Amino acid sequence: MIELQQVSKRYPTRQGWRTVLDRIDLSLAPGRNVGILGRNGAGKSTLIRLLAGAEQPSAGHIHRGMSVSWPLAFGGAFQGHLTGLDNLRFICRVYNVDWQPLLPFIEEFTELGAYLREPVGRYSMGMMTRLAFALSMAIEFDCFLIDEAMVVGDKRFHDRCHHELFHKRRDRAFILVSHDENVIRLYCERACVLHQGRLHSFDSVDEAYRFYQQAVPGSPALAA
Structure with a gap:
């Protein structure tokens, strides 16, 4: 079970403290899923970072009773001077996983070829995202955190990502943040709306x- 209890997050600005998340509650059982809707700037990515442990809440408590992924396709933790292969070894060491059995999958899925053994700092954004997503799939988690920004690359790669995540791992829990009705409808059994810092x-x-539609001006109409 993942539980957020009265979680708040605020940041200092030149105009004073800004509250992005205000005393939100959320629970997710193993094998279940939820979509988080919200306009740009509503705090969806902040919520994902808190769930991943990349940031700490300003108040409240987050209980993680199952293993939680980093935000899918997030390559911000890569060491630029290390090769893709070295980053694989490092991340596997952090998660206490043997990297060698994972290498064939990483090589096949990323299609980086010789670039897997080149410094990540030389990668294009697309190459880095391919590696990050492949690592997310290679290291198994009970719950996956999915940001709407994960959709990258050509259609073939996009389709492969969806097959790996939503078909091969359909028994896992996941939290998907987006403002795309079609994505939420397709993959989520229930949804929450993040609006003005509160989670409904x-x-x-x-x-x-x-x-x-009622709370957010200019939101898209609900499809029939």
């Missing part, structure tokens, strides 16, 4: 979108 929970995606 609903039993269905349709209910969440009706609230989203």
Whole structure:
């Protein structure tokens, strides 16, 4: 079980402290999923970083009763002077996983070829994202954190990512943040809306979108 209890996050600005998340509650059982809707700047990526442990809440408590991935396709933790292979070894050491059995999958999935043995600092954004996503799939987690920014690369690579995540790992829990109705409808059994710092929970995606339409000016119409 993952549980957020009265979690808040605020940041200092020149105009004073800004509260991005305000006393939010959320729970997710193993094997279940939830979509988080919200306009750009609503705090969706902040929520994902808190869940991943990349940042700490300003108040409240986060309980992780199952293993949680880093945000999928996030390459911000890579060491630029190390090769892709060295980064694989380093991350596997952090998670106490043997890297050698994972290498064939990483080589095949990323299609980086000889660049896997070149410094990551020389990678394009697309190459780095391929490596980050492949590592996310190679190291198994109970719950995956999915940011809407994960969709990169050509259609073939995009389709492979979706097959790995939503089909081969359909028994895992996941939290998906997006403002795309089609993505939430397709993959999520329920949804929440992040609006003005508060998280509003609903039993269905349709209910969440009706609230989203009313609360957020300019939000897309709900498809039939």
